[in-house]
Amino acid sequence: MTERLDAFMARANAAYYATHNPFADFTTSPEISQVFGEILGLWAAVTWQLLGSPAPIVLAEAGPGRGTLMADALRAVSRAMPEFRAALRVHFVEISPRLRQEQARRVPDALWHDRLSDVPDGPMILLANEFLDALPIRQFVRRGNAWMERFVANGQFEERPSQDIATVLPDCAIVERCEPALEIVGALAARFVRQSGAALFLDYGPEHSGHGDSLQALAGGKPADPLGLPGTADLTAHVDFAALAAAARTAGASVHGPAAQGLFLAELGLFQRTNRLARSLPPAQAAAAMDAARRLGEPNRMGRLFKALAIASSGCPALPGFGE
Numbered sequence: 001m002t003e004r005l006d007a008f009m010a011r012a013n014a015a016y017y018a019t020h021n022p023f024a025d026f027t028t029s030p031e032i033s034q035v036f037g038e039i040l041g042l043w044a045a046v047t048w049q050l051l052g053s054p055a056p057i058v059l060a061e062a063g064p065g066r067g068t069l070m071a072d073a074l075r076a077v078s079r080a081m082p083e084f085r086a087a088l089r090v091h092f093v094e095i096s097p098r099l100r101q102e103q104a105r106r107v108p109d110a111l112w113h114d115r116l117s118d119v120p121d122g123p124m125i126l127l128a129n130e131f132l133d134a135l136p137i138r139q140f141v142r143r144g145n146a147w148m149e150r151f152v153a154n155g156q157f158e159e160r161p162s163q164d165i166a167t168v169l170p171d172c173a174i175v176e177r178c179e180p181a182l183e184i185v186g187a188l189a190a191r192f193v194r195q196s197g198a199a200l201f202l203d204y205g206p207e208h209s210g211h212g213d214s215l216q217a218l219a220g221g222k223p224a225d226p227l228g229l230p231g232t233a234d235l236t237a238h239v240d241f242a243a244l245a246a247a248a249r250t251a252g253a254s255v256h257g258p259a260a261q262g263l264f265l266a267e268l269g270l271f272q273r274t275n276r277l278a279r280s281l282p283p284a285q286a287a288a289a290m291d292a293a294r295r296l297g298e299p300n301r302m303g304r305l306f307k308a309l310a311i312a313s314s315g316c317p318a319l320p321g322f323g324e
Contacts, residue, residue: 002153006136006179008230009215013134015231017096022234023066026218028130029202029302030069033292035277039268041073043200043320044125045081048088050317051196054123055087062093062116063131067103073127074107091119116184126188126199132244133203133236135180137215140165142173155227174213176237185244189251189311198312198319204305205238207258214238241309248311256310256322261296262303264321270297 003011016022029036044059051057061070070090078085090110094100100112113119116126139150140162148159165175188199205214217226219233226235241258248255257264274293278286297303310319 002151002158004138005150005152005157005215006138008152008227009136009235012230012233012235013136014095016234017099019231020234021098026221026234028065029296029306030065030072030129032295033274033289034068034072035270035273035289035293036265036296037069037072038076039265039270039273040069040127040129040200041076042080043268044073044127045077045084046320047125047198047200047312048084050319051123051125051198051313053083053087054196056089056122057087058091058119058122058124059088060091060093060116060119060124060126062126062128063134064092064094064099064103065129066099067092067106067110069127069129070103070110071106088125093119117187121191121195123195124191124197124199126197128199129202131203132178132181132184132201132239133205134234135178135184137176137178137237138164139213139215140175140177142169142171142175144171147175152227155225155229157227169211173211175211176214176240178237178240178243181239181244182247185311186247186251189248189253192311192313193252196313196316198310198316200308200310201239201244202261202264202306202308203239204302205241205307206305207241207307239307241307244309245311252314253311254314254316256312256319258307258309259322260299260304261306261308262299263323264308265297265303267323268321 064070090107092103092110092112093116094112095114141148141159147162147165149162151158151160214237215226217224217233217235224233245255270293274289278289295301
């Protein structure tokens with residue numbers, strides 16, 4: 001069977017998440033430190049106020065993993081801003097039955113949807129951590145004066161002529177395009193034109209991306225062949241934040257960032273909040289908590305490659321964490 005790379009990637013990841021525990025292969029930020037989810041919950045609470053405190057409001061999460069981020073967020077919100085907790089309704093966008101069961105144990109009052117477009121109308125705040133990187137990409141390769149698109153056949157790339165890229169780049173240059181991510185951000189921006197809302201994306205990739213081969217695979221916690229047997233590895237690619245920001249602006253939303261994750265989390269109080277947590281822990285656990293915060297925030301770890309990007313209704317004041 002020969003299929004376009006994005007079709008292969010979509011099929012492979014659907015099979016992987018249906019049959020594997022992804023947290024045996026990688027660790028996401030909410031699993032590294034509880035403070036990550038707590039400060040994102042407080043970010044949502046402040047953003048809710050900036051949107052005019054609409055009630056009720058949907059607090060949605062796309063790709064919620066085991067539900068850890070949302071559980072930590074709700075715990076922090078319940079203490080710091082109970083009026084937001086009373087106004088919000090939790091909605092998860094998740095297709096994996098296995099992960100839905102785990103999420104239900106941590107956030108039993110959530111509602112589930114297969115697609116973000118299924119989330120009901122009304123004011124909404126969306127959180128999406130490491131969601132966009134798993135969406136399928138297309139790849140184009142410059143060969144002389146023409147562009148070729150990559151297909152997958154028998155575990156190898158096959159190239160076919162394409163008219164879908166007009167950019168002139170050097171020979172052998174690679175361009176990646178994630179059409180589902182662009183569609184999601186465009187649809188969210190259009191939604192936020194009609195009704196108040198904001199969305200926060202945290203993911204990895206350079207600020208100006210789209211060029212170069214960033215397709216990668218993890219299996220058993222180790223790099224694997226992305227074109228291997230579909231469903232045996234988690235496939236991801238860098239997020240093109242510049243393209244997403246442009247799509248949101250075109251659709252009429254305001255854009256905040258992208259900002260390096262380390263700077264974003266530090267401005268939200270990552271290290272101060274972790275310090276307070278550490279003071280209540282035994283020495284070994286306190287040291288682990290501080291190391292977890294450094295892992296999330298330091299430039300040579302996750303702090304620089306990971307970025308934060310938010311889009312919101314036009315006219316929304318500057319959102320927290322973006323230094324605006």
